Amino acid sequence: MESRNIMIVGVGGQGTLLTSRILGKLATEAGYDVKLSEVHGMAQRGGSVVTFVRYGEKVAEPIVEEGQADVLIAFERLEALRYLHFLKKDGVIVVNDWRIDPITVVTGAASYPEGILERLRESHPTIAVKAMDEAKKLGTPKAFNVVVLGAAARHMSFSKEQWIHVIETTVPPKTVEINLRAFEAGYSLSV
Amino acid sequence: MSETKILLGNEAIARGAYEAGVKVSSAYPGTPSTEVSEALAKYEEVYAEWAPNEKVATEVALGASISGVRSMCAMKHVGLNVAADPLYTAAYTGVRGGMVLVVADDPGMYSSQNEQDTRMVARAAMVPVIEPSDSSEAKEFMKYAYTLSEQYDTPVILRTTTRLSHSQGLVSLEDRCVPEDRPYERDAAKYVMMPGNAIRRHVVVEERLKKLAEDACGLFLNRAEYRDLSVGFITCGIAYQYVREAMPEASVLKLGLVNPLPRKLIEEFAAKVDRLYIFEELEPVIEEQVKAWGISKAVGKEIFTIQGEYSANLLRERVLGEKLEFAPEKDVPPRPPILCPGCPHRSVFTALKKLKIRAAGDIGCYTLGAVAPLGVIDTTICMGASISTLHGMEKAKGKDYVKDWVAVIGDSTFMHTGVNSLMNMAYNQATGTVIILDNSTTGMTGHQDHAATGKTLKGEIVPAISIPALCRAMGISHVREVSAFDQEELEKVIREETQADALSVIIAEAPCALLKGMVFPNKCRPDTEKCKKCGACLKPGCPALTRREDGTIAIDETMCNGCTLCMQLCKFDAIKLVKAGE
Numbered sequence: 001m002e003s004r005n006i007m008i009v010g011v012g013g014q015g016t017l018l019t020s021r022i023l024g025k026l027a028t029e030a031g032y033d034v035k036l037s038e039v040h041g042m043a044q045r046g047g048s049v050v051t052f053v054r055y056g057e058k059v060a061e062p063i064v065e066e067g068q069a070d071v072l073i074a075f076e077r078l079e080a081l082r083y084l085h086f087l088k089k090d091g092v093i094v095v096n097d098w099r100i101d102p103i104t105v106v107t108g109a110a111s112y113p114e115g116i117l118e119r120l121r122e123s124h125p126t127i128a129v130k131a132m133d134e135a136k137k138l139g140t141p142k143a144f145n146v147v148v149l150g151a152a153a154r155h156m157s158f159s160k161e162q163w164i165h166v167i168e169t170t171v172p173p174k175t176v177e178i179n180l181r182a183f184e185a186g187y188s189l190s191v
Numbered sequence: 192m193s194e195t196k197i198l199l200g201n202e203a204i205a206r207g208a209y210e211a212g213v214k215v216s217s218a219y220p221g222t223p224s225t226e227v228s229e230a231l232a233k234y235e236e237v238y239a240e241w242a243p244n245e246k247v248a249t250e251v252a253l254g255a256s257i258s259g260v261r262s263m264c265a266m267k268h269v270g271l272n273v274a275a276d277p278l279y280t281a282a283y284t285g286v287r288g289g290m291v292l293v294v295a296d297d298p299g300m301y302s303s304q305n306e307q308d309t310r311m312v313a314r315a316a317m318v319p320v321i322e323p324s325d326s327s328e329a330k331e332f333m334k335y336a337y338t339l340s341e342q343y344d345t346p347v348i349l350r351t352t353t354r355l356s357h358s359q360g361l362v363s364l365e366d367r368c369v370p371e372d373r374p375y376e377r378d379a380a381k382y383v384m385m386p387g388n389a390i391r392r393h394v395v396v397e398e399r400l401k402k403l404a405e406d407a408c409g410l411f412l413n414r415a416e417y418r419d420l421s422v423g424f425i426t427c428g429i430a431y432q433y434v435r436e437a438m439p440e441a442s443v444l445k446l447g448l449v450n451p452l453p454r455k456l457i458e459e460f461a462a463k464v465d466r467l468y469i470f471e472e473l474e475p476v477i478e479e480q481v482k483a484w485g486i487s488k489a490v491g492k493e494i495f496t497i498q499g500e501y502s503a504n505l506l507r508e509r510v511l512g513e514k515l516e517f518a519p520e521k522d523v524p525p526r527p528p529i530l531c532p533g534c535p536h537r538s539v540f541t542a543l544k545k546l547k548i549r550a551a552g553d554i555g556c557y558t559l560g561a562v563a564p565l566g567v568i569d570t571t572i573c574m575g576a577s578i579s580t581l582h583g584m585e586k587a588k589g590k591d592y593v594k595d596w597v598a599v600i601g602d603s604t605f606m607h608t609g610v611n612s613l614m615n616m617a618y619n620q621a622t623g624t625v626i627i628l629d630n631s632t633t634g635m636t637g638h639q640d641h642a643a644t645g646k647t648l649k650g651e652i653v654p655a656i657s658i659p660a661l662c663r664a665m666g667i668s669h670v671r672e673v674s675a676f677d678q679e680e681l682e683k684v685i686r687e688e689t690q691a692d693a694l695s696v697i698i699a700e701a702p703c704a705l706l707k708g709m710v711f712p713n714k715c716r717p718d719t720e721k722c723k724k725c726g727a728c729l730k731p732g733c734p735a736l737t738r739r740e741d742g743t744i745a746i747d748e749t750m751c752n753g754c755t756l757c758m759q760l761c762k763f764d765a766i767k768l769v770k771a772g773e
Contacts, residue, residue, distance in 0.1 A: 011526065021359075024197050024359055028195075028197045033361065034360070034361060035325070035358055035359065035360050036197070036359040036360075037354065037358040038199075038357045038358070039301060039357065040222055040223060040225075040226075040302070045529060045531060045556060046529040046530075046531065047526055047527055047528035047529070048526040059360075060432045060433075060435040060436040060439075061429075061432040061433055061435075061436040061502075062325075062354065062358035062359075062360065062429075062432065063358075063502070066504060066517035067504075067515065067517050078523065078526070079526075081520050081523050082519070082520065082523045082526075084519075084520050085517040085518060085519050086517075100734075101734075101737055102527070103527065103529045103563075103732050103734065104524045104525055104526070104527070106729065106732060106734065106736070106737060106738075109524075110524035110525070113522050113523065113524075119520070
């Protein structure tokens, strides 16, 4: 099998690292060769953050390069747009319909682009989820990234049972139930 | 035991050290090396500590080695500069128990002030360098580094890069195997490096490297993979993976020992392939040696870059001649890193900006005080340099010149090398002002403890070194402690101390907002009725604040930590502190 290339992008502090680790563990448990790449240090401080997950029979490089991503998971709209050119022609976008202004916008040096979702849809099949609203409904805004992951789950080659198992064994014990509900919410949104 | 686990490159290195029976580890945190020490500290059998700086860490590791056990120290590339003094001479003394320095380079400078190549330093210091290409090799090579260290009686550098350190891959775990402690025997000719002894040891160092270079042709670390002979690559580290990705049919000479180089093996490989590329990130270290041996067909930096990270696409473009056109979307505003909501540095910089004071900066999150909207830091060089550069300015231009200057340095950076610079100011009768941004942690690398936090890497609670007492012990009488969030007090103290004809230290205290266990009972909330839309609260660039379409202010309460900076800047009493959740 040719390797599957997943990108998770967002804003530093949104939990891209944790999400990629869940995905990495899932692919490992499914018996694939897996490589993940993360960014630590200064770039994490509210900046644009990207992590890569690759799985398949044998994976060489740990990064996903431009034009190589099968799935682009974005925790914020503008970040989806920023990394759009990393997608393959037949790639899929799963985006959290949520806006976080970069400092350049807050200070008025730049403006936040309008119509991002439309631009994404014109370019690639796009699933936009209001993950923050869903997570708030569950009483835990922080679980929004698992909602997004739930929506993305249908575009990866794992069974729902495998997903549930990895969530149960990865997140802190106290948060298992809420995370499973967050996953289910996302999973049912993307039908 | 044959468990397979997915591990970060740095965790795999730590696992290798653990399995090799390492007993002592010392390090100073630095991205991308930090997790090596953190992961190693989790093994009960290993003593692991944070040292104030890399020179100390390296000497601790050397001492442990001289006493007869296996030891490790870890640092980022620029940390090796700090450790250069013991390193160059440790090459002369050699080791008793195996000793490995883990050094992490940062091609692309994700979190560094320069892009230096550790292999250059290692060549100058005449120390062998091993370089793995993924997590699995990171563990294997780390273990083997100890065998090599003891066999050739030399410290060994395990070189990694950001991409390797911070990517994860599958690693099969094995048991820990501790070699017997080597008994201590006095050997002054080997361990007392005074000229008479060092002259003889220098000969040993040269012979050792020559011998290792010959043996390197047969080491498993170096591997020739012959496939299509029309094109061959000599490569090492993560770059190997890009070759395998882009050109899986190409022949590859994969070097795991990158200093010294296996000349015969390289000549043999070069003779067998038609076209030969040297594919190495950063400096042309392999390339220059290969070309010096007369292998003129080798192509390297003529088509590949010295700067930044490599990729498979780089090979597709430069070697395969593919035209890759990936146009990034237009009108995407950049999203640079920023200080967090509730960060005490923002508050101090806001006061400096208001007072129109410039700052000589240092290494840490607070380097972000150099960029808009704060823009108060004018210099950033290396760890500890803020204090000494400020001193240089004063001695060059006189004491009045530095009345609108300060040095800003974090608590961890101050303990690292800033303390030496402050001693210099005290000794040489400086009158400048040093602000220690004391957020009780090493922030940027992910919250490591240090000598002034009162906790060790192993989690032990210990007496904290008092920074104010340390400053006073230098004979500095102007030592002021202020809350980093009190604008009025900050302004008053900074004004007084910069004007005073005496050396002053201002310790601006407030814990890092991301520190574990921090609770924020309050949130700032705007009162839209009272808001005059002046935007004063927006000026420090707190990410929790935005302007609504009608011009009034909105505060995202999920981000706000209730630091009150915006509240203090509001002249119209339009921001209130409320209990979280109300």
